[in-house]
Amino acid sequence: MPRSDQTGIWASRLAPNLTEIESLTHQAYAHLPQEFRELCPDMTLHVADFPDDSIIEDLGLDTPFDLLGLFEGAGLGERFSLQTDNQRPNRMTLFRRAILDYWCEHEETLHEIITHVLIHEIGHHFGLDDDAMLSLEDAH
Numbered sequence: 156m157p158r159s160d161q162t163g164i165w166a167s168r169l170a171p172n173l174t175e176i177e178s179l180t181h182q183a184y185a186h187l188p189q190e191f192r193e194l195c196p197d198m199t200l201h202v203a204d205f206p207d208d209s210i211i212e213d214l215g216l217d218t219p220f221d222l223l224g225l226f227e228g229a230g231l232g233e234r235f236s237l238q239t240d241n242q243r244p245n246r247m248t249l250f251r252r253a254i255l256d257y258w259c260e261h262e263e264t265l266h267e268i269i270t271h272v273l274i275h276e277i278g279h280h281f282g283l284d285d286d287a288m289l290s291l292e293d294a295h
Contacts (some may be wrong), residue, residue, distance in 0.1 A: 159227040160257060165174045169176060171251070171255070171265070172251075173202050173203070173204065173251055176180075176202045176249065176254065176265075176269075177200070177201075177202040179265055179266065179269050180200050180202055180249055180269055180273070181200060182266075183266055183269045183270045183273055184273055186270070187270070187273065187274070187277075191216055191291075193278065194281065195245065195277060195280055195281075197245055198245045198246070198247060198280065199244060199245070199246045199247070199275070200247050200248075200249070201247070201248045201249070202248065202249050202250075202251055203248055203249075203250055203251065204206055204250065204251050204252045205219040205223050205250055205252055205253070206219055206225060206248070206250060209227075210222070210225065219250070219252070219253065220252065220253045220256050221253070222250055222253055223249065223250055223254055223257060223272045223275075224247060224248065224249045224250065224272040224273070224275065224276045224279055225247070225248050225250075225276065226245070226246075226247050226276040227245070227246045227247075227248070227279075228244060228245030228246055228280075229245065236276045247273070247276045247277070247280075249269065249272055249273075249276075251268060254269065254272065256270055264281060270292075272286055274291055274292050275288055278291065
């Protein structure tokens, strides 16, 4: 005999939409250490369902579900170069469908996953390697 949801909280809930994930993203960003956020004041945050086909091709992804987030722009080390023509502002994009897929398969909250993606993408902004980002995430 199938069991039903005893909590009653999931019967009417839908997966978070783009606006809701964007709100969670801004909340998670606001809870990162202030010193960390102050180092990237011009960073813009965006949420999309999937990366564009050109990004999928450029990164050699097998599936758009392979990418949770993407940093685009000049890292801090690149900002002081003489070549600034057509430089786009720094931007982080989180990909809702990949995040939701990851959430379904792991024992983490959406907040934890979004925070992880933000730290990872900001880490790219600062030129940190994966070990340094892991240390930062563990400290958070």
